[in-house]
Amino acid sequence: MADTLPRIVILATGGTIAGAADPRSQSGYNAGEVSAESLIASVPGIEALARLSAEQVASIGSQDMNDAVWFGLARRIDLLARSPEVDGIVVTHGTDTLEETALFLDLVVETDKPVVLVGAMRPSTAISADGPLNIHEAVQVAGSPQARGRGVLVVLNDTIHGARDVTKTSTTSVQTFQSPNCGPVGLVNPNMVAFHAPPAARTVYPLPALPPLPPVDIVVAHAGMGARQVQDAVAAGVKGIVLAGVGDGNAAKPAIDALAAAAARGIVVVRSSRVGSGPVMRNIEIDDDTPGFVAAGSYNPAKARVLLQVLLANGIDAPAEVQAAFVPAP
Ligand SMILES: NC(=O)C[C@H](N)C(=O)O
Numbered sequence: 001m002a003d004t005l006p007r008i009v010i011l012a013t014g015g016t017i018a019g020a021a022d023p024r025s026q027s028g029y030n031a032g033e034v035s036a037e038s039l040i041a042s043v044p045g046i047e048a049l050a051r052l053s054a055e056q057v058a059s060i061g062s063q064d065m066n067d068a069v070w071f072g073l074a075r076r077i078d079l080l081a082r083s084p085e086v087d088g089i090v091v092t093h094g095t096d097t098l099e100e101t102a103l104f105l106d107l108v109v110e111t112d113k114p115v116v117l118v119g120a121m122r123p124s125t126a127i128s129a130d131g132p133l134n135i136h137e138a139v140q141v142a143g144s145p146q147a148r149g150r151g152v153l154v155v156l157n158d159t160i161h162g163a164r165d166v167t168k169t170s171t172t173s174v175q176t177f178q179s180p181n182c183g184p185v186g187l188v189n190p191n192m193v194a195f196h197a198p199p200a201a202r203t204v205y206p207l208p209a210l211p212p213l214p215p216v217d218i219v220v221a222h223a224g225m226g227a228r229q230v231q232d233a234v235a236a237g238v239k240g241i242v243l244a245g246v247g248d249g250n251a252a253k254p255a256i257d258a259l260a261a262a263a264a265r266g267i268v269v270v271r272s273s274r275v276g277s278g279p280v281m282r283n284i285e286i287d288d289d290t291p292g293f294v295a296a297g298s299y300n301p302a303k304a305r306v307l308l309q310v311l312l313a314n315g316i317d318a319p320a321e322v323q324a325a326f327v328p329a330p
Pocket residue numbers: 014015016017031060061062063093094095096097119120121122
């Protein structure tokens with residue numbers, strides 16, 4: 001029996017899923033304190049699902065996730081995925097930036113083998129910790145032949161999401177991960193894995209030789225916005241600016257004028273939205289053609305930043321080319 005089980009490697013990075021608190025208290029905890037081995041040991045019955053091995057890649061809250069850890073993870077996953085001894089990979093991760101790591105890995109790791117990111121909203125010592133079930137379900141998905149060829153997936157709370165669409169929507173709820181523009185790609189519970197969406201088309205870019213990725217700032221629009229945030233980003237030497245715009249990727253005239261001036265200097269400007277769902281398309285409320293802006297499509301600001309960084313790192317900086325990567329021609 002054990003010989004027929006999928007061989008899954010768990011790469012642990014920290015986060016609340018590995019958080020621990022004083023057992024007498026249910027509030028306040030330290031992220032990333034529990035080792036990968038202890039995480040696995042906390043999941044009853046997991047040995048019946050897969051042959052598991054674990055590696056501790058980092059022990060950080062995902063608010064501290066950074067390019068160095070991303071590059072290390074991408075290289076390790078690439079190597080593991082090439083091994084005939086490995087059928088799937090699970091990455092345990094904090095939830096705060098999980099969607100960014102998922103997209104980064106989806107953009108740079110070329111493999112048909114399942115790569116599944118998983119987190120938890122409650123630390124391992126909480127009443128009704130959600131980590132053990134989420135790990136169980138992530139291992140089920142990583143070991144499922146149906147999960148092959150789907151890029152990087154995210155599993156939490158019985159749902160399977162695609163890396164490009166998933167986002168954290170609640171600060172505290174266990175059902176925080178949603179794909180607001182298309183819904184989850186599948187469902188999982190301890191007895192089944194089921195996908196209802198076809199695999200998404202994806203483009204994989206070469207992983208640059210070394211971190212860091214090119215600097216890209218996110219500028220958040222609001223009522224009464226001026227030009228200062230954009231001017232500060234330009235003065236800091238960014239190569240790209242993502243506007244987390246109001247509504248359909250909009251902003252007050254002084255900010256739009258400053259973004260046009262930035263674009264004229266060769267800084268790539270991508271318009272996304274702070275709204276949380278719905279696409280931002282070209283030339284609706286804003287004239288994108290004249291200043292050479294890029295519309296983010298359905299990439300939220302945090303994800304638009306990651307995609308733009310990966311494009312810039314690969315020398316893709318002409319607005320038309322960047323636009324085609326954000327919203328591929330139908
Ligand atoms: N639920 C969590 O994992 C939150 C934590 N701050 C993290 O992202 O690491």
